[in-house]
Amino acid sequence: MSIKHIPLTADQEKVINGLALAMTIAGPLAVLAGLTELGVGILQQSIIDVPDGENKMINIAMTLGCGSLGFIFKVALGIWLITGARAFKAIVTSDDDDQAYLEIGLSKLRNVFVTKVVVIFMMVIGALAVIALVAGVAAIFASIS
């Protein structure tokens, strides 16, 4: 059984409207931030002077690869934030199926926060993997010499 009308007080409606507005602004900004980070990363790699023997195109391709992954996450976050905001807004503006809108909004919030946590863990694991790789290569070179 789903509740069609949740009897929100004026203050509670204000809170939900505020949340919807904040999410509506944060969504496109997240996408824009991802896009600018990707663009700046590629621009910087293209002007940095690389030492002899290194290929600039490999650096640009790596930045493009990692940056694209970050950008995809930001786009996903942006879409969930905007769709979640619409659902929360619908709770206040309509009385046809408030509980269903609330459940949609909560599921989008779950997606946003779970993705944020997963991205942070991936970054930490990635950083640890790089450190382990560098330490391993250094240990191999040390044992050879």
Add this chain to the structure above:
Amino acid sequence: MLKKIPFSSDAEDAIRWLSGALISLAVIHGLIGLIYITCGTCGGLWGSWLMFSADPILGVVMTTIVLIGFVIGLILLFQAFVLLGARTQFALVLQTDDDDQTYLVKGLAKLRTFFIVEIIFLLLAIASSALTAVQSALQLGSHLI
């Protein structure tokens, strides 16, 4: 006021996952905030004190950067507490049936605060990327000339 909102099992799962993600993110924000405040500020101020003797202007710049880092650390700690507060309210929605609507709106109010701070961070990130892009473009221009 609705004492009990009869959430579907999917919605309850979403709230459970959301609560888990909120507590994980709160711990991450808290840890990073503490690192910024303690290690960043202490190490940074030590560095800027050393720098002052070599170049007072660089020392002032370094101190400003350290203080900005300190403020960011405080904001991250604030966000951690906001996330923990939201998590507590969502947990009450799941565990009790005495005032679901109030707990839910209180949790959403905390998330609204979190997203407002996120918007500020996103704007700063975009501004920083834009500045870096301008600097890189100028550098690229001088390379071409």
